[in-house]
Amino acid sequence: MTSLARIGPWPLGGLRAARLVERNVMVYRRTWLVIVSGFFEPLFYLLGIGFGLGALIGDVPGPDGRPIPYGVFVAPALLATSAMNGAIYDSTFNVFFKLRYAKTYDAVLSTPLGVGDVALGEVAWALIRGTLYALGFLVVTVLLGLARSPLVVLTVPAAMLVGFAFAAVGMAATTFMRRWTDFDFIFVVTLPLFLFSATFYPITAYPDALRVLVVATPLYHGVDLIRGLSTGVVGPALLGHVVYLAVMGLAGVAVVWRRLDRLLLK
């Protein structure tokens, strides 16, 4: 056969993970509506909470203590939340199905791709989807006049970072799941994060002890990062958020890598 001559040695390196993204694009080409629907989630939140509730509440203290309209306050938090939800959805339900039922990865691992490529490919895919949503949300935020700073364009990479952190950790958690009911656990975690991460009111509303707890959880860092950028209040704290989320994502990928190795390469 001629395979050696045509394929040549194996130079593709890190790009191999991109093949898995390509596979997912192939799948979603037919069901692009599912992708579009993900864009509406934060939009509905924004309209319902930002405007509906915002009209009742009026102004709240912004990141630097000065009052800002409630819509301006809550929009970045909703972007962070939807970045989290989108990433979690992709990296948990979808990955669990492929891992335990469809045996998609077993087939992939018979090719030159390895578990590292699977881990990176799936996290990258979750990230790409999240980026599309963040871009859509950015446009809406600007159109509705809820952005207070040109730095608002940085909310897109920031949302990507949030997506990366949650996709990696979500996928890591998925490798430990045994049955579908285990996924209830995910809501037990994400719902409180959504409600209490200084999403709907400033963190100063909490007593000190509780504040420490909230600051330890990941979505708070995402919310505060994106809010800082869209309101133009930047400081060293934002760098701390970036580091927190990046470390979380990298740790997640490392766990996924090791777990897939154990689960798939027995």
Next chain:
Amino acid sequence: MPGRMSRGEPLPLVHARGLTKRFGAFTAVDAIDFDVARGEAFGFLGPNGAGKTSTMRMIGCVSPVTAGTLRVLGLDPATDGPRIRARLGVVPQQDSLDMELTVRENLVIYGRYFDLSRAEARRRADALLDFVQLLDRADSQVEPLSGGMKRRLTIARALINEPELLLLDEPTTGLDPQARHLLWDKLYRLKQEGVTLVLTTHYMDEAEQLCDRLVVMDKAKIVAEGSPRQLIERYVTREVLELRFPAGASVDLDGRLEGLAERVEQLPDRVLLYTDDGEAAVVAVHERGLRPESALVRRSTLEDVFLRLTGRTLVD
């Protein structure tokens, strides 16, 4: 092109010495030795749990070797997994087709995993769909395909990278006779083209049809090795007389068949007499006043070899 590759390459395509696979304390493959030469069809024949799949997965570089030496295409799976897999085709025991993609997309994306260009992957996909007679289903989903069609698609997928070595784990299990013969025909053609085949089966007719050489595996070990003909000659007689007696009668047979054949094997539902002249044995049985319900003379098969070697039948 096969000629170019084989000249000056005396190395076996697969080389195993003391190859061992353990899962915890359980030994699934126990220090087996074998070599597969370029261009041959090599089989692992054995019952459920013998360790066939475990061995195939190690060769396919998706299961780490516990102990011993394994070289595939002259390379070490522990360090060169991706490079080896780039040149392998794998048909796993359980179909692992991508249910979220169509028939054609399954092949195209697989080609992409092997770093083919999109155009080349599409070209090969259609050629392979033609080869396995699925071109008319190219745009169908995978789910509604019949078992035989899925198996054929899995084989087509394994060929997308034009592999030098094709690993087939029970390629025809669960298929009806017609579908099996169709698959055998495809595999035979691949072999003619110079593809080296390594397959597992627990069907002796499949092993006889396809394998130039095979090993019989039982309980994690290799118990015999040779061509189907050699194994039959070495371990059993040319013919077998199969006798069936009315239910309950077999208990009184003790001793009454002695001397009629080289070897007598008593199974729950029948008695096997190994002899080089089956017809003569039938006459002799009747002369002793035995009245079997049926008496069938047939050629010995690998099934008989297996029975001889392990005291058990291969397919229950």
